[in-house]
Amino acid sequence: MEILRYFSLIIASFFIFSLVGIMSGWLDRKITARLQWRVGPPWWQNFADFVKLVGKETVIPYEANQAMFLLSPIIGIIAVTVTGALLLSSIFFNPVKWDLFIFIYLLLIPSVVIFLAGSSSGNVLASVGAGRELRLLLSYELPFIIALLVPVIKSGSVQIYKIADYQITNGVNIGYISGFIAFVVALLAFQGKLGYVPFDVSEAETEIAAGTFIEYSGFPLALLKLMKWILLSVGISFFVIYFMGGFRNPLTGILKYLAVLILIILIKNTNPRLRTDQILKFSWGWLTMFGMLAVLFALLGY
Amino acid sequence: MEIIYYLIGLPVIAGLLCFLLSDRARILIWGIAFDVCLVLFGAISILFVKKPTLSEGMFMWDNLTNLTLLGTAFFGLIVCIYSYKMIDRLLGRYYGCFLLTIGAAIGVALSNNLILMSVFWGILAITLYLMINLGGPEAAYPAKKTLIIVGGSDSFLILGIAILWALTGSLNISEIKVEIDRWLAAAAFLSLVSASFAKAGAMPFHTWIPEISEKAPVSVMAFLPASLDKLLGIYLLARICLNLFNYHETMWFLLSLMGAITIVGAVFLALVQHNMKKLLAYHAVSQVGYMVIGIASGNPIGIAGGLFHMVNHAIYKCCLFLGAGSVEKQAGTTDLDNLGGLGRSMPLTFIGFLFASFAISGIPPFNGFFSKWMIYQGLVESGKTGDQSWILWIVMAMIGSGLTLASFMKIIHATFLGSFSENLKSKDIRESHPIMLISMVLLAVLCLVFGIFFIRIPLLKLIIPVVPDVSLDSIFNLPLPIYLLLSGFALGLLLYYTIFFPQKRRIITSFIGGEKQSSEMTISGTDFYNQIKKAAFLNRIYFYSEKKYTDIYDFLKSAVDYFTKGFMAAHTGVLGTYLTWVIFGMLIFLYIYIKW
Numbered sequence: 079m080e081i082l083r084y085f086s087l088i089i090a091s092f093f094i095f096s097l098v099g100i101m102s103g104w105l106d107r108k109i110t111a112r113l114q115w116r117v118g119p120p121w122w123q124n125f126a127d128f129v130k131l132v133g134k135e136t137v138i139p140y141e142a143n144q145a146m147f148l149l150s151p152i153i154g155i156i157a158v159t160v161t162g163a164l165l166l167s168s169i170f171f172n173p174v175k176w177d178l179f180i181f182i183y184l185l186l187i188p189s190v191v192i193f194l195a196g197s198s199s200g201n202v203l204a205s206v207g208a209g210r211e212l213r214l215l216l217s218y219e220l221p222f223i224i225a226l227l228v229p230v231i232k233s234g235s236v237q238i239y240k241i242a243d244y245q246i247t248n249g250v251n252i253g254y255i256s257g258f259i260a261f262v263v264a265l266l267a268f269q270g271k272l273g274y275v276p277f278d279v280s281e282a283e284t285e286i287a288a289g290t291f292i293e294y295s296g297f298p299l300a301l302l303k304l305m306k307w308i309l310l311s312v313g314i315s316f317f318v319i320y321f322m323g324g325f326r327n328p329l330t331g332i333l334k335y336l337a338v339l340i341l342i343i344l345i346k347n348t349n350p351r352l353r354t355d356q357i358l359k360f361s362w363g364w365l366t367m368f369g370m371l372a373v374l375f376a377l378l379g380y
Numbered sequence: 381m382e383i384i385y386y387l388i389g390l391p392v393i394a395g396l397l398c399f400l401l402s403d404r405a406r407i408l409i410w411g412i413a414f415d416v417c418l419v420l421f422g423a424i425s426i427l428f429v430k431k432p433t434l435s436e437g438m439f440m441w442d443n444l445t446n447l448t449l450l451g452t453a454f455f456g457l458i459v460c461i462y463s464y465k466m467i468d469r470l471l472g473r474y475y476g477c478f479l480l481t482i483g484a485a486i487g488v489a490l491s492n493n494l495i496l497m498s499v500f501w502g503i504l505a506i507t508l509y510l511m512i513n514l515g516g517p518e519a520a521y522p523a524k525k526t527l528i529i530v531g532g533s534d535s536f537l538i539l540g541i542a543i544l545w546a547l548t549g550s551l552n553i554s555e556i557k558v559e560i561d562r563w564l565a566a567a568a569f570l571s572l573v574s575a576s577f578a579k580a581g582a583m584p585f586h587t588w589i590p591e592i593s594e595k596a597p598v599s600v601m602a603f604l605p606a607s608l609d610k611l612l613g614i615y616l617l618a619r620i621c622l623n624l625f626n627y628h629e630t631m632w633f634l635l636s637l638m639g640a641i642t643i644v645g646a647v648f649l650a651l652v653q654h655n656m657k658k659l660l661a662y663h664a665v666s667q668v669g670y671m672v673i674g675i676a677s678g679n680p681i682g683i684a685g686g687l688f689h690m691v692n693h694a695i696y697k698c699c700l701f702l703g704a705g706s707v708e709k710q711a712g713t714t715d716l717d718n719l720g721g722l723g724r725s726m727p728l729t730f731i732g733f734l735f736a737s738f739a740i741s742g743i744p745p746f747n748g749f750f751s752k753w754m755i756y757q758g759l760v761e762s763g764k765t766g767d768q769s770w771i772l773w774i775v776m777a778m779i780g781s782g783l784t785l786a787s788f789m790k791i792i793h794a795t796f797l798g799s800f801s802e803n804l805k806s807k808d809i810r811e812s813h814p815i816m817l818i819s820m821v822l823l824a825v826l827c828l829v830f831g832i833f834f835i836r837i838p839l840l841k842l843i844i845p846v847v848p849d850v851s852l853d854s855i856f857n858l859p860l861p862i863y864l865l866l867s868g869f870a871l872g873l874l875l876y877y878t879i880f881f882p883q884k885r886r887i888i889t890s891f892i893g894g895e896k897q898s899s900e901m902t903i904s905g906t907d908f909y910n911q912i913k914k915a916a917f918l919n920r921i922y923f924y925s926e927k928k929y930t931d932i933y934d935f936l937k938s939a940v941d942y943f944t945k946g947f948m949a950a951h952t953g954v955l956g957t958y959l960t961w962v963i964f965g966m967l968i969f970l971y972i973y974i975k976w
Contacts, residue, residue, distance in 0.1 A: 084867040139890035141799050143723045156872040160864045167860065179756050180861045182778070183744055186785060190743065193789050197797040200721070201890050205798055209908040212786045216912070219782040224775055231771065236760055293890060355911045362915070377768060 091163035092155075092308075095315075099307030100124045102314070102339050109343045124307070131300035139293045141200030147293075150198065151301035154191035157184055158305055162312040165319065177236040178226060181316070185271065188309055189215045192273070192280060195302065196290030207289020211273075211280035213354045217361035218270035218277070221263050224369035228260035229320060231376040242324050250323040256375035261321045263369045265338070267361070268313050269345055272306065276349035277357060285351075314338045384439050387423065387449075388487050391416055395479030401472045410464055413475040417460045420482065421453040431845070435554040440492035443845035444618060447687070448489040450842075451611045451694055456482045459603040462702055462819040465812075466599045466709065470514055474597075477507045477514075481608065488612050494541045494551050498534060501579070504612070505531040508604055512596040519595035525933050526588040533578030533585065540572035544624070553623055560628035569631055572620045580613025581605060582672055583642040586665040587931040590649075593661030594714075598705030601657065605664050606701050607694035614671045614690045621675050622683070632676045633769060639672030640773050643780035648918070649925060651787045651909045656704050656714040656795065659787060660697070663740065666780060667693045673773055674755040680849040682758015688843050689751035692830060696736040696748060699823035703733040706812035706820065707795060711804055716791065716906045721800030725809045728817055730796045732824035737792060739827040741785035745862050747830035747838070752781060786909070794904050801904070832866065 104124050111118030138144060161184045164176050189211060196208035229251050230236050233244035241251075251257035270277035280289050291302060318324060318334045325331030352360065394416045401409050428450050434441040460478065467474050484507065487500035505527060512523040541551065543564055548556050558565050578585035589605045621635070643666050650662035671693070674686025706729045707722065708714045723730040739746035756774055763770040811817070830838045844850060913922050925931075 080863075081867060084863055085871060088864060088868050088871060136885045138885055138887045140887055141721070141890060143721075143797055144887075145727075146723065146797065152872050152876045156865075156868045159872075160861070160868045163864050163868070164861055167864075176861050179753050180744060183742055183749055183753075184861070184865075186741075186782070187743060190785065190789065193793075194797070197789075197793045198723075199890075200797075200799045201892065202799070203892060205793070208789075208793060212789055212908055213911065216783060216786050216909075220775075220779045223778045223782075227771060227775065230760070234764070236757075355915070358911060358915055373771060377771075 087163045087167060088159055091166050092159045094166065095159065095162040095308045095311045096304055098315075099304075099309070099311035100128070102310050103307045105336075105339060106310075106343050106346070109340065110347055113347050128300050128304065131295075131303070132297055134296040136296035136298060137293075139200055142293065143198040143200070146194055146198035148298060150191045150195040151294075151298045151305065154188050154195075154305040155301055155308070157187035157191070158308040158312055161185060162308060162315075165312065165315050176238060178230060178238065178241075179236065181238070182223065182226065185313075186215075188305060189271065191305070192290050192302075195294065196280070196292075199290075199293035201293050203286045204290055204292050206286050207280045207282070207292070210282075210354055211290060214270055214273075214277060214279055214357060217354075217358045218267040218365075221361050221365035221369045222267035222271070224366060224373060225260040225264035225267065226320070228256050228369075228372045228376045231373065232256070238319070242319055245323045246326075251321045254375070255380045256372045257321060259368050259372035259375065261317070263365050263372065264321075265317065265341065266345070266365060268317070269342060270357070270361070272310060272313065272342070274342065274346045276345075276352045278351055279354055279357065282351060310339075310342075314342070383423075383427070384441075384490055387420065388483050388490070391420065391479040391483035391486070395476045395483065398472050398476035398479060403469060403471050406471055409471045409475050410460075413460050413479055414457075414464075416479055417453070417457040417482070420486075421457045424449050424453040435492065436552075438493045438496055439490045440552075440554055441490065444615065444622075444687075445489050447691070447842055447846055448611050448615045449486060451691060452482060452485045452489065452608060455603060455607040455611075455694060455698055458698065458819045458823065459599055459607075459702075462602070462705070462816055463599045465816050466705055467514075467597060473510065474514055477511045478603070481507045481511070481604070485608055485612055489615060492552050492554055494544070494553065497553075498537050498541060501534055501537060501575075502531070505534065508609075511600045511604065512592050514597055514600065515592075515595040519592070522588070522592040522595050525591055529578055529585055529588045529933055533575045536571040536578070537575035540568045540575065543568035543571070553619060556624050557626065558624060559626045560631055565625070566628075566631065569620070569625050569628075570634075572624070573617065573635065576613050576616040576620060577638070577668075577672075579616065580610055580668045580671075581665050582613075582638060582668040583645055583665065584932045586642070586646065586668075587933050589664055590658050590661045593657040594655055598657065598701055598708060601661070602698045602701035602705065605661065606697040610664070610668065610671070610690055610694055610697075613668070614675070614687070617672065617675060618683075618687065627678055629767075632678050635676035636673055636769065636773050639669040639676060640776040641669070642666060642672065643669030644776050644783075647780050647783040647787065648912075648921065651783060651790075652913050652922065653787075654716050654906050656707065656716055656719075656791060657701075659716075659791060660700050660704060663700075663784065663787070664697055666784065667697065667740070669780065670752060670755055670777060673777060674751075674758055677755070677758035677762045677770075679758055679761045680847050681754055681761060681851070684839070684843050684847040684850045685751050685754025685756075685758050687846060688754060688838060689748075691838060691842060692739065692747040692751045692827075695823055695826050695830065696739040696746075699732060699736040699820055699827065700740070702816070702820045702823070703729055703736065706816050709816070710809050710812055711807065713803075716794040717904050718803040719795045719801055720798045720804070720904055721796070722804075722809065723796035724800075726796075726811050728821060729812055732817075732820045733796065734792060735824040735827050737788040739831070741788055742781045743785070745828070745831045745865050747827050747834065750831060750834040752777070790906070790908050793908075794906055798904065832862065834862075 104119065104121055108118040138147060161181065193208045193211045196204040196211065229241050232251065233241045235241060245251060252261050273281055281291065282289055291299065294302060314335055317338050318331065322334045394412050398409050398412060428446050431446065432441050481504060484500045484503040488497055491497040491500060508530060509523050509527040512519050512526055544556055544558065545551055547558060547565060547568065550556055560566050560569055581589045593601055646662050646666035650659050650666060653659040653662060670689045671686045674682045674689060704714055710726065711719060711722065713719065735746065739748040742749045742752045755777065759770040759774045912918060
């Protein structure tokens with residue numbers, strides 16, 4: 079009966095995180111619209127978009143590697159859903175045993191999927207986007223890893239539940255100087271993982287016409303969009319658990335979630351798109367330097 | 381233990397026999413090699429289950445030996461099967477060297493006496509030289525370089541053995557256990573470690589692997605630098621760190637440092653390569669770093685992770701080289717600029733290559749992830765003693781893993797995905813021969829099996845016997861994410877195929893900006909990382925490595941040239957000058973004799 083628990087956990091994770099993700103995506107659109115003096119879409123707009131895409135015909139380019147082209151989106155959905163299931167697992171399994179490393183490596187899969195999606199479609203603009211996605215991955219991965227190590231140094235464990243417990247007795251990580259710097263660095267790196275402005279080089283609608291997603295339509299496109307939404311909600315939930323003390327009190331938990339989400343949306347709306355070499359310089363220069371500073375502070379106990 | 385003599389003698393005799401046969405006896409030569417490999421694999425498998433122990437006299441047999449022997453026999457068999465279609469000339473020499481290599485490798489793994497071990501290492505260096513030379517006249521220079529680096533490292537080995545003998549009065553691994561408390565012991569440790577680094581291909585003795593990668597036959601690359609040299613080199617390192625010497629903080633720190641530099645340095649060089657085989661060769665260097673870091677972490681889970689990574693690396697790197705060989709055989713080139721879109725015509729090779737790429741990049745649930753995960757656990761564990769250097773190692777190891785992923789995605793794009801290359805349109809590219817596919821697919825499946833059942837098969841059967849103090853509690857953290865991932869894949873793919881397939885699909889040619897996509901509009905992917913090459917600070921490193929300033933072989937060569945310049949001036953070729961020198965020398969000797 080163990081297997082049923084796994085299945086139910088995954089299904090629960092899929093529904094919870096896709097609902098939250100779709101609503102977060104709507105909030106993103108709404109706030110963006112308000113910032114640009116538009117009215118913005120109604121709350122059900124993303125559901126409508128998703129349902130419409132599911133019903134459409136799927137067009138596959140002749141040059142594409144069909145199997146890869148059709149498989150990539152579902153692999154991405156599975157990877158982000160499983161990552162979300164890990165976050166939820168404390169409800170079903172006790173004590174929860176999973177650690178930072180598997181989280182970081184699971185979060186590589188969405189980037190790989192976006193790359194494979196672009197690469198397998200056999201379109202030149204998709205190839206450009208795929209190459210950019212890889213350079214983006216290289217850039218943000220280094221500061222992301224360094225920043226996520228800070229709570230590990232503070233609590234002395236890589237187990238997520240121990241890091242969460244540590245914050246009950248010693249105060250939230252973001253309350254420390256090191257934790258705060260690490261949070262900012264990790265959030266900016268995560269912005270790159272999401273592919274949001276200023277790091278939206280691999281999609282860049284105005285430049286390479288959605289790049290990696292250029293050939294996608296219908297159901298696979300819907301899945302790719304859903305993958306990004308789930309990634310958004312899973313990532314923010316992780317940040318809340320990892321840096322801000324988690325969802326023990328549901329009300330403050332939701333407020334923390336909204337705060338991080340709005341921060342991401344504001345960064346997205348107040349910056350222009352960077353070139354990949356600028357991203358590389360920014361990530362391996364400033365972000366990494368601040369990440370190391372955070373590690374130093376953590377070692378000193380601040 | 382008479383069986384030891386059979387295990388070493390059988391491949392050596394069969395190998396010598398192969399040398400005598402001409403190319404016309406193709407089936408016979410291959411048959412001999414295959415049968416010997418099969419018999420060895422069978423015998424070693426039986427012995428592996430029986431777990432004989434022996435640790436006196438010339439030979440020793442413990443669980444680490446067992447692991448190395450099984451690896452040697454297994455990869456021997458796999459590469460032997462693959463070679464049937466890959467190698468079509470100088471068969472006698474190829475299979476002769478092949479079998480001699482297996483015999484010598486078994487000898488290295490079994491010898492207890494250090495002198496005996498160094499003799500077997502010497503044989504391995506010579507067979508490696510001969511096998512690289514099979515690549516034709518172009519392979520002569522790389523082969524010479526390899527012989528000098530790998531054979532030269534034997535002198536370090538012998539130096540280390542001599543110091544050990546002076547310190548302990550013994551030459552048997554089972555009797556030596558040295559505390560590094562004197563300079564002499566440290567010198568012995570460092571020279572033995574240099575030897576193992578040169579043989580495994582870790583920095584700074586790595587340059588022979590990329591150098592031979594383009595010239596030597598692919599099956600040689602898949603067999604020696606990718607799998608066997610790693611098994612034996614890390615076997616030697618493990619013997620040094622676990623059996624011969626006691627833990628010493630500074631020395632183990634140096635090991636970790638070299639390991640971390642190897643990971644990041646080699647992977648940066650790999651990123652910008654334009655040739656598939658050379659890129660794979662740089663990764664064969666880079667991955668050694670993980671094994672070194674794991675063993676140098678000094679606690680059971682890290683050491684187990686290092687050894688597990690050694691096994692995993694042999695599996696996926698062998699698979700990757702075999703895939704490169706299939707591509708070379710079908711497309712006639714491994715130059716990434718001239719490849720593209722092969723995934724449609726070679727689907728099985730593509731899937732095998734993709735699996736192995738995921739494994740080497742550490743994507744769960746493939747095997748590479750688990751060994752890396754264990755190494756990271758070992759590093760975190762080593763931080764609990766108060767030493768904070770683990771943060772640096774872990775960051776370097778993890779970013780190395782990210783860069784590995786990036787460079788393999790580049791290969792995947794440039795070779796199998798992307799648009800079909802113009803250069804290949806004239807060729808009729810088909811899936812490679814079934815015999816070549818069998819060995820590749822087998823290894824790819826093994827990558828997945830060793831990942832999914834990582835506790836039940838590789839850890840409990842192979843690794844835990846070698847490192848018995850691994851606490852299984854810390855490893856049992858992993859199954860939850862893995863079971864979730866597996867059930868997620870089962871559920872997701874099932875739903876996807878039941879819901880998605882009935883839908884209507886249409887296949888059309890794609891167009892850009894209103895025009896049909898033409899062959900000028902292709903991005904081969906080889907230039908993905910040019911920006912990294914140009915980035916500040918990194919560009920200097922690339923410049924230096926292209927100038928070969930980091931190459932220890934060229935470095936030593938120029939040093940030797942510098943010191944011998946004076947002597948070269950004396951070599952004029954004029955007989956009179958030489959005679960003058962001779963008479964001058966004789967006069968000096970005469971003087972010395974008279975004086976005494």
